[in-house]
Amino acid sequence: METFHNFVGGRWAPSRGCATFGDENPAERGSNLADFQSSTAEDVRDAVDAAVDAFPMWRRTPVSERKRHIEAFLSLLRDSREELARIVTLENGKTIRESRAEVDSALVEGGHHVHQIETFYEGSGPSAFSNRTWMQFEPVGVAGIISPWNFPMNVMCRKTLPALLTGNTVVFKPATFTPLSGVFMTKLFEKAGLPAGAFNCVTGAGSLIGHALVADPRVRAISFTGSTAVGKQIQQQAAANLTRTQLELGGKNALIVMDDADLGPAVEAAVTAGFSNAGQWCTSTSRVLLQRSIALPFLQMLVERCEQMMVGDGLLETTDMGPVAGPTQYREIRAAIRQAEAQGARMIAGEPRAPSPEPTGYFIRPTVFTQVTPDMAIFQEEIFGPVLAVCEFESTDEAIALGNRSMYGLSSAIFTRSRRTAQTYIDGIEAGLAHVNIHTGYKEPAMPFGGVKQSGAGLPENSETGLEFFVDRKAVYLRD
Ligand code: NDP
Numbered sequence: 215m216e217t218f219h220n221f222v223g224g225r226w227a228p229s230r231g232c233a234t235f236g237d238e239n240p241a242e243r244g245s246n247l248a249d250f251q252s253s254t255a256e257d258v259r260d261a262v263d264a265a266v267d268a269f270p271m272w273r274r275t276p277v278s279e280r281k282r283h284i285e286a287f288l289s290l291l292r293d294s295r296e297e298l299a300r301i302v303t304l305e306n307g308k309t310i311r312e313s314r315a316e317v318d319s320a321l322v323e324g325g326h327h328v329h330q331i332e333t334f335y336e337g338s339g340p341s342a343f344s345n346r347t348w349m350q351f352e353p354v355g356v357a358g359i360i361s362p363w364n365f366p367m368n369v370m371c372r373k374t375l376p377a378l379l380t381g382n383t384v385v386f387k388p389a390t391f392t393p394l395s396g397v398f399m400t401k402l403f404e405k406a407g408l409p410a411g412a413f414n415c416v417t418g419a420g421s422l423i424g425h426a427l428v429a430d431p432r433v434r435a436i437s438f439t440g441s442t443a444v445g446k447q448i449q450q451q452a453a454a455n456l457t458r459t460q461l462e463l464g465g466k467n468a469l470i471v472m473d474d475a476d477l478g479p480a481v482e483a484a485v486t487a488g489f490s491n492a493g494q495w496c497t498s499t500s501r502v503l504l505q506r507s508i509a510l511p512f513l514q515m516l517v518e519r520c521e522q523m524m525v526g527d528g529l530l531e532t533t534d535m536g537p538v539a540g541p542t543q544y545r546e547i548r549a550a551i552r553q554a555e556a557q558g559a560r561m562i563a564g565e566p567r568a569p570s571p572e573p574t575g576y577f578i579r580p581t582v583f584t585q586v587t588p589d590m591a592i593f594q595e596e597i598f599g600p601v602l603a604v605c606e607f608e609s610t611d612e613a614i615a616l617g618n619r620s621m622y623g624l625s626s627a628i629f630t631r632s633r634r635t636a637q638t639y640i641d642g643i644e645a646g647l648a649h650v651n652i653h654t655g656y657k658e659p660a661m662p663f664g665g666v667k668q669s670g671a672g673l674p675e676n677s678e679t680g681l682e683f684f685v686d687r688k689a690v691y692l693r694d
Pocket residue numbers: 360361362363364387388389390391418419420421422423424425428439440441442444445447448462463464465495496596597598
């Protein structure tokens with residue numbers, strides 16, 4: 215069994231505490247892919263020391279050179295596509311096709327940031343009014359990157375590459391469920407020739423070392439993706455040092471289907487965004503709102519698609535949906551299913567009870583509930599699993615009001631042929647992402663990626679704000 219170390223100041227080293235933790239393949243209960251460091255607050259301090267020491271050199275490194283390092287990293291990532299996709303499937307459970315798509319998405323977003331950085335500093339320069347005043351972009355310093363397990367490599371890249379391109383040094387903490395892809399990416403940064411200390415990786419429990427990273431006043435920016443509960447804790451903690459935060463949090467995303475919609479693509483949108491990554495993505499569809507007159511045919515088609523889906527080991531090319539990421543997810547999703555039944559929702563696809571004996575992996579079949587009302591937990595709470603809650607409505611206004619009856623506001627979608635209805639929805643829906651005839655999970659790197667209400671705070675990722683989050687603006691006044 216291989217044991218992986220932390221990467222601090224350009225060296226691989228064990229944690230000061232000498233404890234380790236394992237990495238289970240969720241398709242195979244009780245397995246262990248490798249051991250990783252259960253790091254301590256002292257390890258985090260060492261990593262921040264290294265990032266602080268490297269910062270003056272990295273910030274002075276010309277942008278063109280920083281860009282060359284990131285291009286080298288992306289080239290290594292391209293070459294490792296299959297190996298890394300396999301690792302993501304092994305430790306997260308998602309299908310190999312989904313893992314390849316995750317690597318591809320990281321490459322597209324990374325390429326976009328590299329392209330963007332060429333013109334980014336044009337916004338920083340002599341003012342139009344006087345050559346004695348200008349605004350200068352400067353890196354904020356050390357950035358803490360805390361990433362989740364659901365897109366263990368793509369989310370990390372989406373945060374880390376803009377931080378490094380803009381001259382910040384990084385301390386990265388991968389999720390405990392998925393440390394192997396984090397360590398693999400760290401090796402790619404090492405191979406890409408990044409100077410010692412520019413990028414550091416520390417593994418271990420978020421409640422301990424994530425907390426220590428946020429608490430360190432030398433860390434000037436925290437970019438986090440994960441649960442709303444932890445996001446709130448981070449924001450409160452960061453406020454003590456006025457550390458800026460970029461928080462990408464939970465969702466309860468609604469797909470609205472109007473009676474004029476093309477039902478085939480609308481059903482596919484529910485399947486794609488509801489069940490890809492076993493429903494474990496922040497922009498997944500979890501509420502399906504159907505105009506009453508098309509509810510029956512839509513649900514018949516949806517149930518048929520659910521029954522066709524092959525659930526199993528993600529490494530098999532024929533698998534449509536892998537296991538959920540681990541035992542905690544499995545328990546919580548099963549509990550949410552039981553609660554929905556107890557509250558009176560009707561299961562029309564899925565397994566009412568966990569199979570006995572328990573399957574070899576954390577498998578949950580695509581699940582659909584009808585007769586859901588807005589006061590039920592299944593309508594309100596993020597389940598983060600392959601579970602759809604269906605409600606019916608009469609009018610566009612009712613659909614939008616239902617869509618907005620949530621503390622979350624990340625993504626949303628409507629299927630309709632009417633431009634007028636689409637515009638009413640675009641103007642009325644409370645969400646960071648609004649899709650028309652496209653599923654809730656779709657995104658492009660040039661567009662901002664972030665939520666409103668309790669789905670996020672701080673500047674969104676991607677687009678120009680993905681870089682802007684990691685810079686300060688300095689107003690310069692010059693007298694000769
Ligand atoms: P968390 O929010 O707990 O974890 C996300 C990341 O934050 C992980 O790296 C975690 O480390 C770290 N972390 C945990 N506690 C702290 C802390 N106090 N300070 C700093 N960092 C911390 O998500 P979970 O993995 O527990 O998943 C729980 C639920 O969160 C899911 O069911 C889902 O609803 C939601 N979620 C949403 C995601 C999204 O994409 N928006 C992604 C992941 C989860 P560690 O892994 O070591 O605990």
